[in-house]
Amino acid sequence: MTERYVMALDQGTTSSRAILFGHDGRAAGIAQHEFTQHYPHPGWVEHDGDEIWQSQRDVACKVLAETGTGADQIAAIGITNQRETTLIWDRRTGRPIRRAIVWQDHRTADRCDELKAREGRIEQVRERTGLIIDAYFSATKISWLLDHVEGARARAEAGELAFGTVDSWLVWNLTGGRCHVTDVTNASRTMLFNIHTLAWDEELLALFGVPPELLPEVRSSSEMYAETDPSLFGRPIPIAGIAGDQQAAAFGQRCTRPGMVKNTYGTGCFMLMHTGDKPITSHNNLLTTIACQRGERVEYALEGSIFIAGAVVKWLRDKWGIIDSSPAIEELAASVAGNEGVYLVPAFTGLGAPHWDAHASGMITGLSLGSTTGHIARAALEGIAYQVMDVLEAMKADSGIEIRELRVDGGASANDLLMQFQADIMRAPVVRPEQLETTALGAAYLAGLAVGFWQNQAEIDRQWQVERRFEVEMPVEQAEALRHGWQRALHATRAASNF
Numbered sequence: 410m411t412e413r414y415v416m417a418l419d420q421g422t423t424s425s426r427a428i429l430f431g432h433d434g435r436a437a438g439i440a441q442h443e444f445t446q447h448y449p450h451p452g453w454v455e456h457d458g459d460e461i462w463q464s465q466r467d468v469a470c471k472v473l474a475e476t477g478t479g480a481d482q483i484a485a486i487g488i489t490n491q492r493e494t495t496l497i498w499d500r501r502t503g504r505p506i507r508r509a510i511v512w513q514d515h516r517t518a519d520r521c522d523e524l525k526a527r528e529g530r531i532e533q534v535r536e537r538t539g540l541i542i543d544a545y546f547s548a549t550k551i552s553w554l555l556d557h558v559e560g561a562r563a564r565a566e567a568g569e570l571a572f573g574t575v576d577s578w579l580v581w582n583l584t585g586g587r588c589h590v591t592d593v594t595n596a597s598r599t600m601l602f603n604i605h606t607l608a609w610d611e612e613l614l615a616l617f618g619v620p621p622e623l624l625p626e627v628r629s630s631s632e633m634y635a636e637t638d639p640s641l642f643g644r645p646i647p648i649a650g651i652a653g654d655q656q657a658a659a660f661g662q663r664c665t666r667p668g669m670v671k672n673t674y675g676t677g678c679f680m681l682m683h684t685g686d687k688p689i690t691s692h693n694n695l696l697t698t699i700a701c702q703r704g705e706r707v708e709y710a711l712e713g714s715i716f717i718a719g720a721v722v723k724w725l726r727d728k729w730g731i732i733d734s735s736p737a738i739e740e741l742a743a744s745v746a747g748n749e750g751v752y753l754v755p756a757f758t759g760l761g762a763p764h765w766d767a768h769a770s771g772m773i774t775g776l777s778l779g780s781t782t783g784h785i786a787r788a789a790l791e792g793i794a795y796q797v798m799d800v801l802e803a804m805k806a807d808s809g810i811e812i813r814e815l816r817v818d819g820g821a822s823a824n825d826l827l828m829q830f831q832a833d834i835m836r837a838p839v840v841r842p843e844q845l846e847t848t849a850l851g852a853a854y855l856a857g858l859a860v861g862f863w864q865n866q867a868e869i870d871r872q873w874q875v876e877r878r879f880e881v882e883m884p885v886e887q888a889e890a891l892r893h894g895w896q897r898a899l900h901a902t903r904a905a906s907n908f
Contacts, residue, residue, distance in 0.1 A: 411438075415857045416472070416483050416646070417849035418465055420490040420575050421654065422511065422676040423443065423723075429483075430853040432862065434872035436846055438476035440468040447508060454514040458496045458505035461575065462582045466641065473642070480642040486583070487650030487856030489848050490575035491655035492598045493549035495621065496709075498578070500571050503586050506558045509575075510550040513677075513716055513758045517549035518767035530616070537603045537610050537736065539688060539697030544759075544767055545714065547574060548600035548617040555618070565620045572623040574598070576651050581691040583648060585638035591625045592651040593707065597699040598624040602627070604688060604699055607707065630656070630704040631855040647904060650856030654848050655679040655712065656700055661851030662816045662842065663868065664872045665701075665708070670804065670812055672797055673848065674821035677761070679713035680800045682808060683708065693803035694763035703858070711807055713762035713800030715770075717755040718793045719821045724757070725789055731782045738786050739824050745783040750775035754900035755787035755796075761804040764903070770903040775894075790827045793836075795895040799836040814838045814878075818847040827881075833883035834891060843876040 414429040414437060423446065429438040442464040447455040473480070493512035498505045510516070521542050525532050534542050543584045544550075549573055555562040564570050573581065574595045580588050596602040596609075601619060603610040609624055628634060628654045630716035652660065655673060662671040667685040681700065688697045688709040700710035722735045732738050754760075756769040773788065805812060817839055821827060832839040844850060857863045857865060 411482055413482050413484050413862070414478065414616060415853040415862055416469065416486045417853040418469060418488045418579060419654075419849040419852065420465050420488070420579060420891045422491045422513070423463065425468050426589060426849065426854070427465070427468040429472055429476060429478060430850060434869065435848060438472045438478070440472035440475065442468050450516070452515050454511040454758070455508040456511055458498065458509050458578060461509070462578065465579060466582070467795060468552040470642070480644045480646055481823060483646050483648045485856040485860045486637065487852030488576050488579055488648065489652055489654050489852035490579065490595070490657070492595055492653040493547050493550070494543055494575050495547045495554065495572070496575070497551065497554050497565070497570050497572050498581070500569055500586070506570065507554055507560055507834040510554065514550070514801070515544040515759050516765045517544040517553050520549050520553075521767070524616070525903065528570070532599060534613065535690070537605070537613060538600055539597065539603065539604050539853065539880065540600050541694065541696070541765055542600070545761070546598060546600040548613070548619060551623070552618045562620070565623050568622040570623055571625070573625055576653070577625045580648060580651070581633060583637045584635045588635040589625045590905065592628055592630045592827050593699045594630055594653040594656040595704045596627045598653060604709070606696065610740065617778065627670075629704065631703045631859045633859060636648065647860055648851050650854070651861035652701065652855055655681055656710070657851035657855070658818055658848040659683065659710065660701055660848070661847030662818060663870055664816060667694065668808070668810045668813070669816070670801070671818065672818040673899065674718050674793065674817065674819035676718065676720045678718035678793060678797055679796060680713045682804050682819040683710050684808065685709065688822065689807060691803070691807045693877050694765055694805050695700055695800070695803050695807055702725050702867045705892070711804055713803060715839065716758045717795045719819070720757070720795070721753070721789045721792065723757040724823065730766045731786065735820070738790065739826050741783055742787040742790050743826055745781065745787055748787050748791060749780065749784055750777070750781055750893060750894065751784040753785065753790040753792040755789070755792050756902055760903070762800050764878060764899075764904055767900055770905070772817050772898070772905060774898045774901055790824065791830055793821065794827060794831040794834050795892075798892070799830060801835050801837075812837050812841050816840050818842065818845050828879045829882065832879040832881050834888055836881055836885070836888065839877070840875055841877045843874040845868040
């Protein structure tokens with residue numbers, strides 16, 4: 410019998426990947442391609458939409474070719490993507506009107522400050538979307554593009570242009586421009602979508618100056634949306650799953666019951682706590698978001714978004730040259746016994762949850778003549794863990810739930826030193842699964858469930874297996890001292906942003 414697979418298209422911030430998953434949930438083939446990061450001005454981050462599509466198409470074809478898999482062996486395609494990144498394209502030509510504005514970009518921070526200063530606007534946005542007003546989300550990015558590309562606003566109002574987060578852009582291209590859709594998880598990150606009514610909010614569209622003619626149709630996370638254009642893979646393949654990368658990772662980690670928490674260590678860090686079928690309003694600067702929708706059932710989560718995590722390791726590699734490869738940071742950090750008072754706050758694109766300071770910039774504190782590259786490397790890794798700790802504390806306060814364990818995934822979760830320090834500093838076990846490709850796996854599960862490749866969630870629950878569990882080892886007094894030092898470094902960073 411010919412083996413069948415689900416293909417996950419994992420379109421991330423720095424690379425596009427395609428992964429084939431068999432019925433056992435294991436990866437049978439992976440192809441990956443990095444693409445260009447554009448930094449035209451300080452605080453600006455852009456991607457070329459055409460390059461995103463070309464790289465994603467190429468890795469999909471490559472993984473089929475390298476594994477000798479035919480399109481007839483692919484039961485479905487699931488898509489997971491960098492979320493708030495914003496594209497607008499011409500509906501007739503399919504070409505972007507300008508480079509995409511990436512989720513990390515904070516060119517619209519001043520515009521967000523203006524909106525926050527208006528009476529009642531913070532509450533209006535939070536109540537309807539679960540989000541805070543911030544440049545991170547898509548709404549002000551859309552408005553900026555319409556106002557800075559000649560004629561774009563008039564063309565948008567005339568229905569000539571389309572907006573989408575990256576999932577919508579990929580589906581548009583996969584279907585030859587026949588399908589303009591998104592799912593609820595991606596829509597919930599735009600600052601335009603009402604997470605209670607599950608519809609675009611007319612008052613928020615007016616507030617942010619976004620014409621409704623731009624918007625995609627919003628669908629569930631697991632259903633048959635369309636089939637790929639036959640010219641791409643030789644025959645049509647069903648597209649049946651869509652979820653933003655963090656929601657997909659939570660689904661892949663099987664965090665599907667209230668109180669379960671996962672953290673993904675990628676370019677940034679993103680922690681989600683499943684809260685059930687009712688949204689919980691955060692009082693500690695977290696986000697309320699949609700975790701998933703299958704059929705009529707909508708599930709919610711609390712989320713803490715950290716802008717810089719693995720990106721700080723890339724920064725040390727590419728800008729400082731103190732490591733030759735990202736994995737080498739673990740050995741360098743382990744060359745010193747402790748941080749010796751050195752802290753690195755990686756606020757290179759501002760601070761995310763729970764601080765939300767778009768004007769903050771990165772800082773290293775505590776340097777002395779005895780400081781080495783080992784101390785800086787260690788401070789970089791520890792800075793990731795401290796940020797995760799801050800989010801977890803806010804999550805516990807909002808939910809009233811004591812966290813039993815933190816399930817982890819993403820590239821940096823393979824770093825044992827970081828994972829042990831994470832458990833020690835947040836005082837809770839860290840659990841790393843055998844399958845670290847949980848973001849792509851979540852998208853595959855959503856697509857596979859929609860077409861009957863997997864029968865139900867109980868079947869896929871049995872596939873999740875622990876690779877290693879990191880228990881708390883550090884004495885509480887030492888952890889408290891380190892946490893105090895982090896708070897001082899954080900305070901210095903935020904104070905400096907006001908100069």
